[in-house]
Amino acid sequence: MVKVQKNVRTPDQEILKLVKQLEAQHKHCVGYDKMTRLIKRERLSYTVNKKRVMRIMKEHNIKADYRQPKRKRVQEQETYEAQNTLNRQFEQAAANRVWVTDTTESAYNIRKYKVRLHVVLDLYGQYLLSWIITPTETSTGAIKVFQMAKQKAGGLAP
Known part of the structure; x- marks a missing residue:
C-alpha cells in the first residue's frame, strides 16, 4: 500500500x-x-x-481578456445614381445632347504620387469637351470640369 x-x-x-x-x-x-x-x-x-x-x-475557465482593436469607421458617402436614360444607346444624332464623365487615377514616380484626371465627353462625336488634373479625387474637381465644359459649349447638355 x-x-x-x-x-x-x-x-x-x-x-x-x-x-x-x-x-x-x-x-x-x-x-x-x-x-x-x-x-x-x-x-x-x-x-x-x-x-x-x-x-x-x-x-478552470481562464481566458485572455483583451480589448478588441478599434475599427476605423468612415461614414458612408452619399452616392447619386441617375436613371438609366441612355439604355446603352451611346450613338447620338446631335452634338451637346449627352455628356458623360469619368475620373481616372494615375500613379507616377514609382507609385509615390497620384493624380486624378477628370474628363467630360460629348457622345455625339465622342470628343473631349474639357479636362482637369487634380491631386485628390473630390467632387470639386468633377464640378469644375463640368463648369469648363459648360463655358466651352455655351450651356449644359440636357
Whole structure:
C-alpha cells in the first residue's frame, strides 16, 4: 500500500497556481501561448507545453481578456445614381445632347504620387469637351470640369 502525502502538489496544480499568479500580474490579458512562454521562464523541474497550459486554462475557465482593436469607421458617402436614360444607346444624332464623365487615377514616380484626371465627353462625336488634373479625387474637381465644359459649349447638355 502506497501512502500519498496531502501537501505534495501535482504538476497541474503547480501550473494552475502559476497561471493564476501570472494572470493577476499581467491583468488578465495573457493567452495560452504567451502563458506557456512565461511559465517556461520559471524553470520548473518538468516540461510544460502549450497543450497542457491550454487544457488547464480551459478546465478552470481562464481566458485572455483583451480589448478588441478599434475599427476605423468612415461614414458612408452619399452616392447619386441617375436613371438609366441612355439604355446603352451611346450613338447620338446631335452634338451637346449627352455628356458623360469619368475620373481616372494615375500613379507616377514609382507609385509615390497620384493624380486624378477628370474628363467630360460629348457622345455625339465622342470628343473631349474639357479636362482637369487634380491631386485628390473630390467632387470639386468633377464640378469644375463640368463648369469648363459648360463655358466651352455655351450651356449644359440636357
